[in-house]
Amino acid sequence: MSVKESIERQIVKLPQGEPFTNTRFLRLGSRAAVDKAMSRLVEAGVIQRVARGVFVRPKQSRFVGVVMPDVSRVVEVIAKEHGETIQVHGAEAARRFKLSTQMPTAPVYYTSGPTREICIGKLKVRLVHTSSQRKLQHAGKRPGLALSALWYLGKNNISTEVVKRIKEGLSEEEFETLLSSRMPAWMSEVFRQYETGRVHG
Structure with missing residues (x-):
């Protein structure tokens, strides 16, 4: 199974609209392989990049289309990533x-x-x-x-x-x-x- 397929299998289990970073997938491949796989998943529309190194499974609303995650949640994820x-x-x-x-x-x-x-x-x-x-x-x-x-x-x-x-x-x-x-x-x-x-x- 390719790195991209392995990551995609993990991603579909994540809640929609909940931000996450690419570091959680580093055990599935090298940094370069993970980054490349994430970029391809963004292009395919499986995930959305909301900030540098932070992604989300798009959450859809019939009223506004794609719902962006709450800014404070994204900031929390970034802070946790850097130990801040x-x-x-x-x-x-x-x-x-x-x-x-x-x-x-x-x-x-x-x-x-x-x-x-x-x-x-x-x-x-x-x-x-x-x-x-x-x-x-x-x-x-x-x-x-x-x-x-x-x-x-x-x-x-x-x-x-x-x-x-x-x-x-x-x-x-x-x-x-x-x-x-x-x-x-x-x-x-x-x-x-x-x-x-x-x-x-």
């Missing part, structure tokens, strides 16, 4: 918690890896390096998203009202996780004021 930790950028995190109406012009993520730009389809995505482990806590989870939003808003723009809004967007358990996170003093202080206000309110 990624976190949604604060501007987008604040918008998701309805703390800001500003729409980032292009998706931005913090990463433990190098700062760079990647193309996902026609979309340019920026990965911005941060060496702060505190900014990458609970990456990919809602408490992490909340921390990202708080860092972005900064010392002068967070209040007990902001904490209240964030709490509304989290489950009890997620809020507890957020409270036990490593934070700068100015952030902890606002949470302390919020908790005190609830006790005395």
Whole structure:
């Protein structure tokens, strides 16, 4: 069986619309053989290339045709491939918690890896390096998203009202996780004021 046939057999078992990288097939042949086979499968329409080294089994919708995978899923796959930790950028995190109406012009993520730009389809995505482990806590989870939003808003723009809004967007358990996170003093202080206000309110 050729490398291409071996890979195709594996691919048909993968869920449609779920991104994957070509490295998962390296045990089936040399890098060059795998790359060539993937290119031929793209040409045949069996798979679609969504970013460099990232592919997907096309998912069809009768309303919009081919459905592209979620950008955050593609970024997660790329980050995992490079052993990086990624976190949604604060501007987008604040918008998701309805703390800001500003729409980032292009998706931005913090990463433990190098700062760079990647193309996902026609979309340019920026990965911005941060060496702060505190900014990458609970990456990919809602408490992490909340921390990202708080860092972005900064010392002068967070209040007990902001904490209240964030709490509304989290489950009890997620809020507890957020409270036990490593934070700068100015952030902890606002949470302390919020908790005190609830006790005395």
